Amino acid sequence: MSTLRRLRSSAAGLFGLIVVAAILVTAGVSLFWTPFDPRATDVASRWLAPSWPHLLGTDLTGRDILSLIMAGSRTTVLVAIGAGLIATLIGLALGALGALTARWVRETVAVLVDVLIAFPVLIIAMLISTVHGGSLWVVVWAVGIGFGVNVARVTRPELRRVQHSDFVIAGKASGLSPLQNLVQHLLPNIAPVFIVQLSWAMATAVLAEAGLSYLGFGASVVDPSWGILLADLQRYIQIHPLTVVWPGLAITITVLAFNLLGDALRDATDPTLRTGRRPANRARAGEPRLPEVTA
Amino acid sequence: MLRYALTRGALLIAGLLVASALIFLALRVFPGDVAQLLAGNKATPEQVDAIRKALGLDQPLVLQYLGWIGGVLHGDLGTSQLNGASVAAELAQKAQVTVPLATLSLLVALIIAVPLGIGSALLRGRAAGTALNTAAQAVAAVPVVWAGMMLVVVFAVWLGWLPAQGFPRGGWADPGAALQALILPALTIGTIEGALLLRFVRSATLQAAGQDFVRTAAAKGLTRNRALLQHGLPAVGLSIITVLGIQVAGIIVGSVVVEQLFTLPGIGRMLVVDVGTRDLVKVQGELLVLTGMVLIIGFAVDLLHRALDPRQREADE
Amino acid sequence: MSLEVTDLVIEIDGRPVVDGVSFAVPDGARLGLIGESGSGKSLTALAIMGLLPDGATAFGSVRWNGREILNLPDRELAGIRGDEIGMVFQEPRTALNPIRTIGRQIAETIRIHERIDRRAARVRAIAEADRVALPEPARIVDRYPHQLSGGQRQRAAIAIALAARPRLLIADEPTTALDVTIQAGVLRLLLSLVESDGMSLVFITHDLAVLAQVATHAVVLADGRVVESGPLETLLTAPASPITQGLLRDATATLWRGEEQE
Numbered sequence: 001m002s003t004l005r006r007l008r009s010s011a012a013g014l015f016g017l018i019v020v021a022a023i024l025v026t027a028g029v030s031l032f033w034t035p036f037d038p039r040a041t042d043v044a045s046r047w048l049a050p051s052w053p054h055l056l057g058t059d060l061t062g063r064d065i066l067s068l069i070m071a072g073s074r075t076t077v078l079v080a081i082g083a084g085l086i087a088t089l090i091g092l093a094l095g096a097l098g099a100l101t102a103r104w105v106r107e108t109v110a111v112l113v114d115v116l117i118a119f120p121v122l123i124i125a126m127l128i129s130t131v132h133g134g135s136l137w138v139v140v141w142a143v144g145i146g147f148g149v150n151v152a153r154v155t156r157p158e159l160r161r162v163q164h165s166d167f168v169i170a171g172k173a174s175g176l177s178p179l180q181n182l183v184q185h186l187l188p189n190i191a192p193v194f195i196v197q198l199s200w201a202m203a204t205a206v207l208a209e210a211g212l213s214y215l216g217f218g219a220s221v222v223d224p225s226w227g228i229l230l231a232d233l234q235r236y237i238q239i240h241p242l243t244v245v246w247p248g249l250a251i252t253i254t255v256l257a258f259n260l261l262g263d264a265l266r267d268a269t270d271p272t273l274r275t276g277r278r279p280a281n282r283a284r285a286g287e288p289r290l291p292e293v294t295a
Numbered sequence: 296m297l298r299y300a301l302t303r304g305a306l307l308i309a310g311l312l313v314a315s316a317l318i319f320l321a322l323r324v325f326p327g328d329v330a331q332l333l334a335g336n337k338a339t340p341e342q343v344d345a346i347r348k349a350l351g352l353d354q355p356l357v358l359q360y361l362g363w364i365g366g367v368l369h370g371d372l373g374t375s376q377l378n379g380a381s382v383a384a385e386l387a388q389k390a391q392v393t394v395p396l397a398t399l400s401l402l403v404a405l406i407i408a409v410p411l412g413i414g415s416a417l418l419r420g421r422a423a424g425t426a427l428n429t430a431a432q433a434v435a436a437v438p439v440v441w442a443g444m445m446l447v448v449v450f451a452v453w454l455g456w457l458p459a460q461g462f463p464r465g466g467w468a469d470p471g472a473a474l475q476a477l478i479l480p481a482l483t484i485g486t487i488e489g490a491l492l493l494r495f496v497r498s499a500t501l502q503a504a505g506q507d508f509v510r511t512a513a514a515k516g517l518t519r520n521r522a523l524l525q526h527g528l529p530a531v532g533l534s535i536i537t538v539l540g541i542q543v544a545g546i547i548v549g550s551v552v553v554e555q556l557f558t559l560p561g562i563g564r565m566l567v568v569d570v571g572t573r574d575l576v577k578v579q580g581e582l583l584v585l586t587g588m589v590l591i592i593g594f595a596v597d598l599l600h601r602a603l604d605p606r607q608r609e610a611d612e
Numbered sequence: 613m614s615l616e617v618t619d620l621v622i623e624i625d626g627r628p629v630v631d632g633v634s635f636a637v638p639d640g641a642r643l644g645l646i647g648e649s650g651s652g653k654s655l656t657a658l659a660i661m662g663l664l665p666d667g668a669t670a671f672g673s674v675r676w677n678g679r680e681i682l683n684l685p686d687r688e689l690a691g692i693r694g695d696e697i698g699m700v701f702q703e704p705r706t707a708l709n710p711i712r713t714i715g716r717q718i719a720e721t722i723r724i725h726e727r728i729d730r731r732a733a734r735v736r737a738i739a740e741a742d743r744v745a746l747p748e749p750a751r752i753v754d755r756y757p758h759q760l761s762g763g764q765r766q767r768a769a770i771a772i773a774l775a776a777r778p779r780l781l782i783a784d785e786p787t788t789a790l791d792v793t794i795q796a797g798v799l800r801l802l803l804s805l806v807e808s809d810g811m812s813l814v815f816i817t818h819d820l821a822v823l824a825q826v827a828t829h830a831v832v833l834a835d836g837r838v839v840e841s842g843p844l845e846t847l848l849t850a851p852a853s854p855i856t857q858g859l860l861r862d863a864t865a866t867l868w869r870g871e872e873q874e
Contacts, residue, residue, distance in 0.1 A: 420666075504666075505665070507707045508708055508709040512709070513693065514663060514694065514699045514701075514773070515721040515724060516691065516693045516725055518686045519686055526709050
């Protein structure tokens with residue numbers, strides 16, 4: 001598939017792909033093995049600098065930071081995938097409602113989407129937290145809704161465009177049910193635009209987890225998340241300033257990887273970039289809309 | 296132009312109404328008895344009922360909503376459950392911290408993004424240009440929380456130049472101290488927003504470079520870079536205005552975290568506390584104000600964009 | 613003042629889009645560059661001016677008065693552009709800066725190459741507007757492009773291109789986007805200016821009928837290559853290449869069409 005080839009030829013995209021894969025592997029491995037038990041405290045070994053055997057040092061209770069980060073990658077993966085799934089479902093549902101239905105439904109959805117876009121993910125998270133308290137689910141749902149709306153906004157015009165194309169009309173004429181039509185013709189066409197949004201959504205999810213966990217609305221103290229780790233270590237920043245580097249770096253690299261992957265996917269699947277000439281008015285998969293800063 | 300302003304204004308009002316309804320519903324309708332939550336586990340059913348009555352939660356939803364909106368239109372955002380303080384008054388007071396913080400952050404972002412974004416477009420294909428673009432992407436991936444921490448480590452812990460947290464008790468009575476307290480926070484938000492904006496400016500500049508009239512300008516005898524700078528930049532400026540709305544949303548969000556990190560007594564920090572104590576009335580009011588600000592700024596930006604866009608002028612004349 | 617293009621190759625993303633084009637424009641000559649869309653004519657012109665879009669690279673030789681100018685540093689090419697070689701583009705709607713007055717845009721060409729103050733430049737701009745037969749030149753210089761008609765915009769573009777009196781004018785489909793009733797007028801203007809100034813002309817078009825009114829010699833391009841070249845007479849009466857024959861067939865349908873109405 002030429003898209004895959006183009007993706008591989010981009011250094012940045014390759015980096016993104018490799019890092020994302022590495023995180024998935026780490027998350028999986030951490031289920032079975034980490035250098036130390038991430039919960040094991042060892043008061044005698046508090047605040048060690050990076051050294052053997054604690055390759056990234058230890059925290060205030062002697063827990064091994066490397067193990068904490070490895071275990072934390074599980075949370076990261078779960079949050080990213082969770083948010084991605086919800087964003088997918090909401091985005092497709094809203095997108096379909098906004099493109100394939102009766103006029104009044106479409107108009108209502110359009111207004112709804114435009115208003116929801118103004119709600120930053122953080123605010124949605126706070127809405128949910130006020131009633132339900134904080135948890136990782138808050139992060140997942142907030143990012144899912146926040147980005148789902150984004151996905152809807154981008155897939156809606158694509159769906160409309162494809163809906164009026166010849167082979168879809170032919171499909172309808174030959175008696176395919178609307179659902180079959182959707183699956184066979186529409187979905188593959190919006191897939192490229194969609195996958196790009198998904199990648200960015202996952203980046204946002206990781207950022208959101210960091211910020212929300214720090215604020216107390218995300219992971220709880222017992223979850224091994226990078227955000228909680230940041231929050232814990234931050235309190236001692238005046239005495240042990242550099243321990244926060246590790247979780248911070250982990251988050252940054254992960255977010256960067258998802259972003260680069262998304263960018264590379266967008267470049268690989270956007271036909272207009274091939275010729276150096278731009279056809280007017282083609283809605284591209286999200287550039288230059290800025291991804292949100294979600295803390 | 297007038298027609299556009301009216302239509303867009305109507306959309307704004309519709310948007311505000313929908314947003315208020317969404318906020319309201321989210322806080323009332325989500326499963327979970329709010330009165331119970333507030334009363335706590337040990338409360339008797341009578342106490343829970345009392346709270347319910349006090350908050351007006353026993354009334355039909357529509358009435359509750361209308362009551363709230365009616366109050367809002369009079370400038371009354373309700374009073375806190377905990378201490379009875381007026382929400383609107385508290386917001387006004389905390390805004391003294393948040394609004395300057397947001398403004399400073401925006402300035403920092405623009406100062407970083409505009410020259411570097413244009414520069415990275417002009418240097419396209421060369422090592423410096425690629426380096427800038429990559430650096431911007433890396434910075435944009437940094438969580439605001441961590442950026443703030445690192446800045447504190449460098450400027451407060453190691454160098455001791457700036458305070459690690461806090462805001463002067465007397466507020467702006469001592470402008471120098473107040474500003475000092477806001478520098479690191481504004482740098483934190485501004486740098487990351489700036490990195491995001493930089494990539495956008497770069498892209499807008501590249502697009503401007505492809506305009507026909509920029510080519511004509513070069514054909515007259517300007518170097519291609521000069522042609523871009525002298526003829527293409529207004530178009531870039533216009534695109535920047537377009538994304539200002541999104542920038543502001545990002546800054547508002549960033550300020551919530553930053554105020555927490557630097558213990559600044561602003562709106563964001565208040566919001567976090569109120570969500571933690573489940574102070575419905577306050578959260579409702581605060582979120583409405585924040586969302587309203589985003590929507591209103593979006594409206595203002597749209598109008599500004601329309602007024603400045605030469606092609607729209609053509610349509611309007 | 614002569615232009616010599618030898619073995620020009622232009623690659624986009626590694627693919628040659630212009631593949632070995634050669635032609636010469638002696639002093640005072642009027643050469644047509646003709647072919648279907650996509651044959652590489654515009655790119656050739658842009659390569660001569662050093663205005664190729666990002667992603668395109670040029671190889672070969674372009675000599676202007678014996679001096680090699682292909683791939684010169686942009687600063688040196690900028691000195692040649694406007695002053696020695698001028699260019700008019702196809703689409704007047706987008707070729708002019710929408711937020712500057714016509715007069716200012718004409719004056720800019722002059723001020724780039726000459727030391728002259730604003731007021732004097734404005735006087736010259738009015739004269740240039742008059743030269744291209746724009747109505748009420750003293751007032752039109754204060755108008756914006758969107759206030760002009762299509763034909764007027766193209767005349768303004770011509771004024772901009774010629775304000776510094778270049779020795780060679782490259783016109784890339786200057787009348788194609790214009791209303792058919794106006795094309796003849798603009799063409800006549802172009803011709804008269806070229807003749808009165810003794811300029812050389814490279815005229816790009818896909819329409820042989822238009823070329824017949826303008827050029828003395830022509831080069832026929834297809835797929836980035838020269839398929840035939842020679843005096844226009846010969847091409848019109850005894851075209852050797854099937855491409856030229858096809859162009860001739862398309863052209864006879866549009867021969868001598870329309871009266872000018874400006």
